Amino acid sequence: MAEGRSAGTTQQTTQQTTQQTTGQKYIYDWNLVGEGEINAPRVVELDDETLRDGLQCPSVRQPSLNEKIEILHRMAALKIHSADLGYAGASPSVVDHVVALAEEIEREHLGISPNCAGRTHESDILPISEAQQRSGVAIEAALFLGSSPIRQFVEGWDVDFLIRTTDESVRLARRQGLEVMFVTEDTTRAPADVLRKVYTAAIEAGARRICVCDTVGHATPWGVRALVAFVRQVVSDSGEDVKIDWHGHRDRNLSVINSLAALSAGATRIHACALGIGERVGNTPMDALLLNLMLLGWLDVDLRELPAYCAAVSKATDTPVAKNTPGVGQDAFQTGTGVHAAAVLKAIRTGDTWLANRIYSGVPADELGREQEIMVGPMSGKANALAWLSKRGYPCDDETIEKVMATAKTSDHILCEDEILGLLGSEYIL
Numbered sequence: 001m002a003e004g005r006s007a008g009t010t011q012q013t014t015q016q017t018t019q020q021t022t023g024q025k026y027i028y029d030w031n032l033v034g035e036g037e038i039n040a041p042r043v044v045e046l047d048d049e050t051l052r053d054g055l056q057c058p059s060v061r062q063p064s065l066n067e068k069i070e071i072l073h074r075m076a077a078l079k080i081h082s083a084d085l086g087y088a089g090a091s092p093s094v095v096d097h098v099v100a101l102a103e104e105i106e107r108e109h110l111g112i113s114p115n116c117a118g119r120t121h122e123s124d125i126l127p128i129s130e131a132q133q134r135s136g137v138a139i140e141a142a143l144f145l146g147s148s149p150i151r152q153f154v155e156g157w158d159v160d161f162l163i164r165t166t167d168e169s170v171r172l173a174r175r176q177g178l179e180v181m182f183v184t185e186d187t188t189r190a191p192a193d194v195l196r197k198v199y200t201a202a203i204e205a206g207a208r209r210i211c212v213c214d215t216v217g218h219a220t221p222w223g224v225r226a227l228v229a230f231v232r233q234v235v236s237d238s239g240e241d242v243k244i245d246w247h248g249h250r251d252r253n254l255s256v257i258n259s260l261a262a263l264s265a266g267a268t269r270i271h272a273c274a275l276g277i278g279e280r281v282g283n284t285p286m287d288a289l290l291l292n293l294m295l296l297g298w299l300d301v302d303l304r305e306l307p308a309y310c311a312a313v314s315k316a317t318d319t320p321v322a323k324n325t326p327g328v329g330q331d332a333f334q335t336g337t338g339v340h341a342a343a344v345l346k347a348i349r350t351g352d353t354w355l356a357n358r359i360y361s362g363v364p365a366d367e368l369g370r371e372q373e374i375m376v377g378p379m380s381g382k383a384n385a386l387a388w389l390s391k392r393g394y395p396c397d398d399e400t401i402e403k404v405m406a407t408a409k410t411s412d413h414i415l416c417e418d419e420i421l422g423l424l425g426s427e428y429i430l
Contacts, residue, residue: 334374376405
């Protein structure tokens with residue numbers, strides 16, 4: 001058995017070396033030129049918020065328990081490190097779901113560390129404790145409290161209230177035997193002196209994770225780097241071993257790059273949701289985040305499980321996967337443009353899969369268990385028709401290609417399979 005593993009490892013290493021050499025030969029990568037200015041993270045962990053923050057999306061359907069269990073298994077297949085199992089303080093039925101999901105993790109050895117979000121209220125903390133006691137599985141309490149001046153003004157809070165509430169809630173959770181991640185809501189719009197006082201109070205009360213939160217999607221990458229660097233100093237000054245999380249929303253569509261900036265600045269765990277679902281326009285999309293972490297070499301993950309993960313969440317929440325979703329959307333690896341198709345077809349004919357998957361794509365289709373697809377439409381050339389027909393074993397003579405192209409050029413869309421087969425004759429439709 002040991003020899004088999006060694007041989008497999010050697011073969012994989014040889015393949016990777018060959019691919020690197022091929023890449024250096026055919027692709028000039030400006031990303032590598034600027035990469036030296038970015039600190040690659042030493043630790044990258046992912047916290048999946050799909051079953052809590054994701055379900056706060058105004059347009060989703062609330063999944064059944066069985067659907068949640070299916071999603072949980074899909075997370076495990078992607079080696080996602082931890083997951084928020086729900087907002088236990090919402091209702092007894094949510095507590096029941098949290099218990100069942102925690103038991104599933106334990107029974108099936110899924111390797112996911114569970115947590116639950118809650119306000120800094122006893123009415124939210126005690127249900128998390130109940131779920132931990134009933135399941136017999138350790139559940140981290142993610143306790144959140146608004147920290148920005150605008151939130152303080154609306155709520156009528158002052159800094160003394162924030163510090164007192166932080167201290168009391170964390171100590172209550174710790175007395176209940178809960179590990180605590182303390183989350184400052186709207187961190188990206190809160191002043192440094194307030195954040196220092198609140199985080200220090202949380203750490204002194206026993207929190208061993210603190211979460212920097214871009215609640216309204218306000219942050220820019222340079223703002224994220226400055227903020228996380230500041231929070232690292234607060235942690236260092238505390239003298240405690242405390243980890244830093246980043247939780248971002250995508251109101252400005254900067255959530256993925258902000259997450260990467262947070263990791264580079266010293267955060268060790270990033271929160272995200274499948275398909276980017278969540279409140280308003282959503283959270284950091286886990287699918288796009290995983291894709292970028294893999295391509296950067298910051299996380300070793302098998303993305304062939306990613307389409308199934310997204311499909312499970314899509315079905316369970318009635319959230320369509322947008323056709324242009326990177327990596328998992330219908331259009332992600334399709335081309336109907338003549339010039340593009342001709343280049344892809346030439347690359348395919350070399351027999352080099354590496355080349356075919358990169359000639360007109362920054363994301364290699366085979367890494368996600370997919371392949372390049374050449375379609376036929378109004379922007380297509382003969383190469384499109386030839387590729388489409390030959391792949392399916394249909395006639396590729398000039399007359400057939402001309403017939404397909406004549407229809408495609410007068411169409412206002414990519415031709416579907418039935419439309420093309422209809423041009424070939426009834427025997428092909430059958």
